[in-house]
Amino acid sequence: MRQLTGHVPMLPLWTYGFHQSRERYKTSQELLNVVDTYRKMKIPFDGIIQDWQYWGSNYLWNAMDFLNEDFSNYRQMIDHVHGINAHLSISIWASFGPQTLQFRELKDKNLLYDFMTWPNSGLSSWPPNMDYPSGVRCYDPYSKDAREIYWKHLSRLHKAGVDAWWMDSTDPDHNFKDSDLDQVRAITDPATGKDFDGSWRSVRNAYALACVEGVHDNQIKADSSRRPFILTRSYFAGQQRTGANTWSGDISSSWDSFRKQVPICLNYTLTANPNVNTDIGGFFANAYNKSYLDNTATKNPLYQELYVRWMQFGVFCPMMRSHGTEVYRELYHYGKPGEVIYDALLDAVKMRYQIMPYIYSQSWKVSKNDDSFMRALVMDFKNDKETWNNNREFMFGPSFLVAPVVKALYTPETANMTDEISGWDKNKKSLYQEGFKADWSAKKTYEVYLPKGATWYDYWTGTKIDGGQIIKSDVTIAHSPLYVKAGSIIPICTKEVQYANIADWQSLDIKVYPGADGSFTLYEDEGDGYNYKHGKCSEIKFSWNEKSRTLTVNKRRGSFDGMHANRTFRVVLPNGDSKIINYNGSKSTVKL
Template identity: 35%
Template sequence: MRKHKVVLLFFVFLTMPIVVLAASFQKISDGIIVSLNQSSSTKARTIRLQVITDNIIRVTATPLTKIQETKSLITTYADTKKTGWSAKQSGNFVVLTTATTKAFVSIKTGEIRFTDLQGNIILQEQRGGGKSFKPIEVEGKSGFSFRQVFESPADEAFYGLGQHQSDEFNYKGKNEELFQYNTKVSIPFIVSNKNYGVLWDNYSMSRFGDPRPYTNLDQFKLYDKNGKEGGLTATYRQNKNLNQVSLERRESVIDYENIQTIKNFPKGINLANASVTWEGEIQPKESGVFRFILYYAGYTKVYLDDSLVVAERWRTAWNPNSYKFSAKLSANKKHKLRIDWLPDGGVSYMGLKALSPVPEAEQTRLSLWSEMGQQMDYYFIRGNNPDEVISGYRQVTGKASIMPKWAMGFWQSRERYKTQAEIVGTLKEFRNRQIPIDNIVLDWNYWPETEWGSHEFEKSRFPNPKGMVDSIHALDARIMISVWPKFYHNTEHFKEFESKGWMYMQAVKDSIRDWVGPGYVGSFYDAYSADARKLFWKQMKDHLYPLGLDAWWMDASEPNVRDCTDMPYRKALCGPTALGPSTEYFNAYALMNAEAIYDGQRGEDNNKRVFLLTRSGFSGLQRYSTATWSGDIATRWEDMKAQISAGINFSMSGVPYWTMDNGGFCVERRYEMAKEGSADRDEWRELNVRWHQFGAFVPLFRTHGQFPYRELWNIAPDTHPAYKTMLYYTQLRYRLMPYIYTMAGMGYFNDFTIMRALMMDFAADKNVLNIGDQYMFGKELMICPVYKYKARTRDVYFPKQTGWYNLYDGKYTAGGQKQTVDAPYDRMPIYVAAGSILPIGQQIQNTTQAQTDLKIYVYAGRNGTFTLYEDENVNYNYEKNAYSTIEFSYNDKDKVLNIAARKGSFKGMAKERNFQIFLVDQTKPLGIDQPSKEFKTIHYDGSKASISLK
């Protein structure tokens, strides 16, 4: 009888969930595994910490009893750290200690905190445990939705997350949905001013901040304009005539955000000529801060309680944008709401949704949620400053390549050069006018109309593609060509993919037709398949690569199979993937597609630098020599301003190469129709001037857009201030090429970030934490774009850690103050930090021309250093140590500039050169364009030298 009881008890034990004593943990080769006695299936049951470096710890968590071993799409580090750390239990915590960092894991709740060795908290999970899980099954595959929440002190600030368009900078207390779409690039990496970062290793649609989706206005009690409950009054007027009401009805939701919901617009209303007003009152059930998201195309204004909360915004009809605003509302109180909308096309989109309040302490925590994954996986990365944090990110996800030097010059593009003669003729005009240029771009539709994806040229327009490329090279320029991951179903390339099961077929099954001609059926290939990636490159290699093309423009790489679809249908259109449901792998397509071309080209010619430009991106993109641009943005002043914070945050997401369409892509009709001498023509020119000034000081400098054409002479005649100013900044970009290319080198060797938030260099000055309309271009230049029409001044904050010199006249401003500074039409405010050493080359027309002799401007007030980097410009010999550096160091007390002996060498290196050295100080202001006879000249032969500047 006793024997039967023992067997029965053993059987019961086997069938029970595994319960590990709370005090136990397992030490593994590179870290620890902690098993928890959790009663809830929504909580973490198993937590693993792995030591990557002393400053980087990987955290994996699951509600299951075992961690899965999965291959990450974004990480590349070779190994984990097996020695040099320790682990022990101390009270209710397991403590993992490296040479710099401690990680505490609660054996009761699984709560984790990271500290320095003295116990100062760097990052603390929400007290009581901040991990939660919910089972999810998609297309027969099981996984989890999950959320991780950390505490966040009041003075913390967050940056990164990729590039978004709501003109938000510091994400503390804000919400951001992380998915890929035209103009929206999501990278799940966040950097804190507390000198740590969190890299979230998940590929599904995610959310930063509040994990809830925005919901429709029927969450409120709604009243029409006459006070009747049930909905807002929607008034539709035809022909934009305010007195001609075509239809008036009550609407309880404003959700016309995709191709399905726009079917709910009233029948018989031609939106191309309509105006719509929604008005009435909203009554919340609770008090607090409500967060709204406006989804709009056309012209839109929003009023709340008679205050204009969204000034007029515009987007082209086919490419809507989102804009966020918040308002404090009172429970059971009626608040007036009015939306004025002028659609700008026959098919147009509009929506307004909201999030109800959450407690301030909850809203301001650091929270990350993802829709689907097999387990929670993130990296805690710490450093002594943001540069070290971003360096840690690249240790995990891969180093940034050095872009070919020509890519750092000016690019000209338009949508689109329609013939071979047009693109070559445009380049010749640049050379005839002596406007510097390095790269000209051939956008989409160079192929026969019915053969998208064939990689062939339409012969009547491009009779000799090889001759076209050769002609461009003969003019000392490069050519980049647009290649989409899209294929019409009738092409041989489509059939090659389809036969292997490597095409997304939903669009073909649904006979979705695109916007070309009568519309053609096609779809995108599955970049998550390694073999499909190889085939994609093979098709490019067979048809395009032999022409000698220099770079690849990977458009619509979100992937954007069809514009303006709802999220479930978007997932259906780009899946299932070779790795699993598109729900699980929604965000990483651009990374996989970039890998295809990078690996393919380097396999063909490992001595020619790869260059890719993609409309989307993801963590790890930098390792594939890939830059991202901000998509088909609008030509509006508010859109220009939004690019400043978007570019800074993208750069702080660890990917150093970002660019935008100078002047915006989608053009308001008033600019298309503007006549010479009209107010609209004047504004168009000024918009392009201000955008060009700004664009000269982002990592990659390029102009692109729809009609009107964007070449300088098409914007204004050469006698006009607009032309002269844009020419000046193009030339200035090239004069600064020694400085700019040095930053490209630092991006590889030092994990440097070119476009820098002020907080990266002046974090101790709390005033800079929310400044998103100024930034550092390198560590020396502070860029202050002008983004208001007819503005001739702008407010500038001067960080207090240093003094500042005006780049153009050398006048000094003390740090720690805000000033209204001059910003004439022809100049954007730029300031040089005291202690800077700025190398400036002679004027060149392209980067193949040498800048051997340099002017070296030394800005007094602090000690300073600058290390000039040079290499062979277009190949990968820098990976084999074929490069040189020259270190300049300035001693402010003695007014002495020391030039170190040159280190390294490379083929074609200038062994002797002349440096003209200028000292700029408060008593002797000097601008870079001003003549001066007060300089020292040194003939430099690679030996160290010392120059007194007294």
């Protein structure tokens, strides 16, 4: 499908770090309090995300401007975020309120659709007060003119320093009851750029592609120093060529919903889109509060367990992003250092940064070789029938077998049935259980299937296990089951870091898992921009020979500005044996 519809570009290094979000930061000061607290508490993160309404009222919907007076100092806010080595992503939509500049310009050129879209009311109250309709309308992204108008106004935020775009409602949200789906209008084919006459009905499924590609292509024309990054809600074939990362939408915070995220992500991969993620913790979580929006869910063991397991799953998604409404998601609301839940959340985020050299190297394979991040087991073990319909486990890159704990082990599992309408209902039944305490110290087991055709290592203990069997994996709240295929070579960043930076990778642990021959290529570049396309990048290939028990670090290929000419690699086996390689770019071999 990638050969037919487009290859995946390299994304900026920072986008693979941890992203913190909330619906929503209501003032610039609230957002800055979060980023400053994270840096003060040494919680690693790379991205802070500003959700909607920074523009003001619904009549100014998606003005793509900080018109809300609580963000009047937005330039200082952006500078502050950049000053602590973080990045800002911001919510933008495919629709505009009637008081926006975009609405008026698009309307004058007949580039707005006439169907109703969300938000229905111009007032922010819930349920919507339809005595005051919002008048918000979706724009026509199939028009080249419309896409250029969209970018012209979005470029204000780009020039102000906003780093990435959260393109919400690229479905789009719609109410077609009073609209004509068969009205014919001029449409630009996003793939060819050619114009033709067609109806909304004939192209509606490709709406997300047209929206995302319009922003991606126009940003590249305007700025060659930064790789575009787009988070969006919907996907259509070919969208992977923009590098857009698709998330699964406003889902409920429940174990049932969590379980469904694994096959959802794998199905995206199987349809050529390797960049996918979910709201860590689920979006609608108010049912875990004692009362409406009191934030007590952060102390509720039923939600704490769900949030921890979802965070542990997020480590192995192409984008690791915590987001949701009704309950604060920042880690420091879940305890303090030394407390079980806080430590489990923090350890998951730290692990993300430890395996960052592995993730970024895999991103190069995704771009260069049409590889994938999250891989359904059948993709790598097609001869093992037990993998054909396994929707609970997956490979992350070539080495990790991830088995997220998708059922409650320490708390009662209670249903939180929610959709996009009932999710906002303040009268939902509470799942808060007064006085319930979980014994987080208890040891639990969780069934994991290890595919045949390979030998496996427990990542946490180093224990070697034969494939082709179901095992009962020992688990705690601190971590979910994780296994590594024999023959794997995994680079680990051992330095305590606060954000993704290749400069911190001068010294790496190189974990080698014997039992089969194996290889791994460590890829590095400047982390952003397009110099990598002109050869400014490096590749270091590691090869393990099982028979001779030797690891060879091959001659480095390529270079880039800021590259470490000399490196320290500590080669580590599962039993703890290790040897040091002082690497200067020339071939080197050690025997273990």
